[in-house]
Amino acid sequence: MGAVPAEALGVAGLGGVSRVYIQIVIWNLEKSDATVESLREYLRDYAVDAFSTLRGMRMKTWFADAKKGYWGAVYLWDGVNMQNPLSVSKAIELIGYPPTSTSVFAVEAIAEGVSAIESFKGIGRAFEEVSAPDPAGESA
Template structure:
């Protein structure tokens, strides 16, 4: 399993949260879970995605990057070492 974490440093996290596109991500091969995250105190907004394997090359459009006008400020990828039952 792989976990991707992507987030932006932004001023208005509430405006982005309201624009979250969920439907487009349903049914993506290998995507086990996608969580939207927000840190209002630090002005951070983004997502955590849990993949069964490698992230597919073809994904829905990145609506957050389109709204914000740039790619994520922070993007991290980790192998999941252990999955608890």
């Protein structure tokens, strides 16, 4: 989708955005019928495209640990005037209950490194043909 002029999003401040926020949501899946693999299908088939339409969301990164039964996401928001993520999310419906933990923090600083990855579209384990062992220790 790309950047949208700050005025169109209704944010004010230096360069249109005065503060950026990070939101972290985590589910413990121990009481859910949902699995990391079934939630990967949700990402492939629906969520990545749906969340890409949210106004005010710079990025959403999903993460998981199948062995420990954790599923979650980190959002980077342009400011407080953002579209409610629940307007497109089906995670609560699929998992069966709200996140185990939700936190919002004001961002102190952001560093963008030099990366070989030009775009994050199609990146992640949900888009792999066969789930290869993860160097972080998660193998499902």
